[in-house]
Structure formats: structure tokens, C-alpha cells
Amino acid sequence: MKRLSEAGANVIFTTRDQGKGELALDEVNRYLSGKDTVGKASYVSLDLCDLDNVKSFRSRLDGKIGDAKIDVLMNK
Secondary structure (H helix, E strand, O other): OHHHHHOOOEEEEEEOOHHHHHHHHHHHHHHHOOOOOOOEEEEEEOOOOOHHHHHHHHHHHHHHHOOOOOOOOOOO
16 A cells, blocks of 8 residues: 555545544555655545445545546555
């Protein structure tokens, strides 16, 4: 995530735990601070064990990316 953002990509990652998502996002933002980059990182919660959470994912994702399209999906 860090290096993709540094290279100019807008990276969105998912996490079940909001606290862990915020920690990961803080880590990426600290890495990017002071670097000349146009990329950014954000996260959207996604709990695959919660059907309502899965169903609402699309609308929450649209809130982050707007009209942008997803070019790459990476699973880790």
C-alpha cells in the first residue's frame, strides 16, 4: 500500500476492525508525509461474516471513490 500510494495510486483497503484500519492508514500517511506524491490511501470497513455489512459495502465504497473506477484488485 505504501509504495503504491507513493507512486501516485489511490489505494483503498478493507478491514474488519475500524481501529486496525485507522492504525494502518496512519502508518501509510506517516510514510507518505514529506514525500512529493499525488497518491493517497483510505480504507472501508468490510466484515465478510456480516451480510448487512457486505450488502452496504458498495455504497460505502462509492462514498470513497465517487465516479472513479477500480483499476486493480489485490488480495493479500
